[in-house]
Amino acid sequence: MMDSNSTTNKKVRILFVCLGNICRSPAAEGIMKKLVEKNELQDFIEVDSAGTSGWHEGELPDERMRAHGEKRAYNFSSPARKFRKADFDNFDYIIVMDKNNYNNVKSMSDGKEQAGKIRMMTDYSVQHSHHDYVPDPYYGGASGFELVLDLLEDACEGLLQAIKSQ
Ligand code: 4NP
Numbered sequence: 263m264m265d266s267n268s269t270t271n272k273k274v275r276i277l278f279v280c281l282g283n284i285c286r287s288p289a290a291e292g293i294m295k296k297l298v299e300k301n302e303l304q305d306f307i308e309v310d311s312a313g314t315s316g317w318h319e320g321e322l323p324d325e326r327m328r329a330h331g332e333k334r335a336y337n338f339s340s341p342a343r344k345f346r347k348a349d350f351d352n353f354d355y356i357i358v359m360d361k362n363n364y365n366n367v368k369s370m371s372d373g374k375e376q377a378g379k380i381r382m383m384t385d386y387s388v389q390h391s392h393h394d395y396v397p398d399p400y401y402g403g404a405s406g407f408e409l410v411l412d413l414l415e416d417a418c419e420g421l422l423q424a425i426k427s428q
Pocket residue numbers: 280281282283284285286287317398399400
């Protein structure tokens with residue numbers, strides 16, 4: 263498992279991306295970090311998040327997202343930042359939440375290698391495989407935030423399995 267990385271000590275670097283970087287992607291970051299710690303893989307996997315917009319730059323995650331996360335024992339605390347071109351060099355997986363995120367990130371990519379790093383979060387869904395994007399919860403109610411957490415927990419498990427089997 264993960265031999266090529268352990269021999270070179272090169273981490274697998276994952277960046278989750280949504281629109282505002284205050285709801286979906288910081289939640290994905292927090293869920294994945296907790297899963298990585300639970301599996302004692304902190305030395306092998308690094309996780310971050312960003313938004314295609316800079317609208318909420320420097321802000322903590324949305325308080326509704328934080329409250330729903332706390333009910334599941336997560337602490338979402340990563341301040342928002344905007345996705346930048348250098349992220350294509352700094353990350354191995356750039357994982358977007360919906361098709362708009364995909365198109366925005368893709369339009370900033372340069373060549374096949376960079377574009378090939380972009381994946382939909384729902385590509386890693388296992389239990390929730392009938393969803394093909396993670397819906398934006400920002401203008402909706404509590405059930406939207408719960409759905410986001412259900413989809414992200416499932417896809418983070420699937421992503422970890424995919425990385426482990428590399
Ligand atoms: P996110 O949700 O992309 O999951 O962080 C949103 C956050 C803020 C806005 C839209 C979506 N907004 O319009 O400010």
